[in-house]
Amino acid sequence: MRLGPFQVTFHRTTVNKTLYIVSTPIGNLEDITLRALRTLREADLIACEDTRQTRKLLDHYGIAKPVTSYHDHNEAARTAELIERLERGENIALVSDAGTPLISDPGYRLVAAAIAAGIAVVPIPGPSAVTGALAAAGLGTDSFRFCGFLPPKTSQRQKVFEELKHEACTLVFYEAPHRILETLEDIAAVMRTRPVVIARELTKLHEEFLRGTAAELHVTLAARPSVKGEITLLIGKAEGVEEDDTPIEQSIRALETSGISRMDAIKQVAKARGLSKREVYKLTL
Ligand code: SAM
Numbered sequence: 289m290r291l292g293p294f295q296v297t298f299h300r301t302t303v304n305k306t307l308y309i310v311s312t313p314i315g316n317l318e319d320i321t322l323r324a325l326r327t328l329r330e331a332d333l334i335a336c337e338d339t340r341q342t343r344k345l346l347d348h349y350g351i352a353k354p355v356t357s358y359h360d361h362n363e364a365a366r367t368a369e370l371i372e373r374l375e376r377g378e379n380i381a382l383v384s385d386a387g388t389p390l391i392s393d394p395g396y397r398l399v400a401a402a403i404a405a406g407i408a409v410v411p412i413p414g415p416s417a418v419t420g421a422l423a424a425a426g427l428g429t430d431s432f433r434f435c436g437f438l439p440p441k442t443s444q445r446q447k448v449f450e451e452l453k454h455e456a457c458t459l460v461f462y463e464a465p466h467r468i469l470e471t472l473e474d475i476a477a478v479m480r481t482r483p484v485v486i487a488r489e490l491t492k493l494h495e496e497f498l499r500g501t502a503a504e505l506h507v508t509l510a511a512r513p514s515v516k517g518e519i520t521l522l523i524g525k526a527e528g529v530e531e532d533d534t535p536i537e538q539s540i541r542a543l544e545t546s547g548i549s550r551m552d553a554i555k556q557v558a559k560a561r562g563l564s565k566r567e568v569y570k571l572t573l
Contacts, residue, residue: 302330303410305374307402308381309395311388311414315492315518317348319415325349327412331381335370337394341385358382359394367398374407381412388416392436392462418460421487421520424497428525431457438463438521442474449478459523465515472509475502475523477571480561483524489517503563536561536571 302308308327313319328334328351335358336342342355358366374380384393402409418434435452438445438461452459463471468486475484484505486498494517498505509515540553548556558568 302327302379303408304377304379306379306408306410307370307374307398308379308410308412309389309399310381310383310412311416312342312345312383312386314387314415314417314420314490315495317345319491320345320349321412321414324412324414325351327381328353328383330379332378333370333373333380335366335380335382335398337383337385342383345383358398363394363397367401370398371401371405371407374402375405386415386417388414391416391418391434415491417462417487417490417518417520420490421485421522422458422460425458425485425487425522425524426497426499427458427483427485427522429458432460433457434460436462438467438471440467442470445471445474446478449474453479456525458525461521461523463519463521465517465519468515468519468521469506469509471521472502472506473567476506476561476563476567479523480563485522485524487520487522490520492517501563503567506567507564536568540568540572 308331310324310327311321312324328346328349331353334342334346334353334355336355337357337359339355339357346353346355356366356370358370370380382389382395382398384390384395387393389395390399399409422429422432433452433455435448438448465488472484475482479502481501484500484502486496486505486509488498489495498508500508536557539557540550544550544553554565554568554572557563558565561568563571
């Protein structure tokens with residue numbers, strides 16, 4: 289039966305000897321598709337990152353199926369085992385702790401091995417923090433680049449931002465809450481006035497979107513006792529204003545030579561680049 293562009297199949301959806309890549313909620317347990325639930329119910333085996341985490345989801349939906357762990361540390365050995373079971377005719381569902389498997393989550397090795405072995409790989413699409421964040425961030429979506437997790441050190445992060453700053457698209461990152469303030473400082477230093485969105489705790493009780501320049505968001509978050517929860521960070525394209533690549537000290541000196549005091553020069557440069565005076569001062573040190 290065809291319903292416009294949609295097609296609903298009423299027969300058994302899962303086919304033996306198939307690897308299903310099943311998206312699961314990123315917080316709100318209601319964010320799971322009917323097809324995902326059916327696939328999990330019909331699977332011979334569910335391979336999951338953390339069996340305890342997936343058990344909570346399965347219990348919530350009354351699904352009693354055998355599970356096995358499949359994570360970064362046992363990927364190599366477990367891949368061979370799972371391929372063998374698929375080849376014997378089983379169907380297997382792969383899930384991660386949250387969202388879409390393989391998106392900054394394990395599974396690539398298994399999918400590649402299944403394809404190499406001629407086994408069908410079927411995605412069961414659903415939530416992912418990338419798409420959820422993009423959908424409501426209010427930044428351009430015609431073209432975006434998902435860059436996964438940022439490196440932990442400032443120097444490495446600034447290098448990443450330097451490499452990406454001329455990309456004419458929205459940039460999406462995953463970031464840990466304990467590093468977000470430092471990361472915002474690095475964005476402010478490299479990408480200056482670009483619009484930034486922090487999508488925190490998507491689909492959960494305390495979901496929030498913070499929008500502004502990196503410097504503005506830094507002020508907002510630094511005023512909180514702590515920053516908690518899961519964060520997806522987005523950086524928009526430069527909005528009409530050309531990025532100023534001039535080193536900050538050079539811009540200040542240029543103003544000083546035109547007769548402006550150093551203090552006023554710092555103030556002007558800070559305003560032009562969407563930074564606080566303190567940040568500009570720090571960057572000149
Ligand atoms: N596979 C997942 C997906 O499809 O979104 C991502 C897994 S990755 C290991 C986990 C990271 O995704 C978190 O550290 C955070 O950056 C981001 N994330 C996951 N859930 C989120 C949520 N509810 N709100 C905001 N970001 C989230």
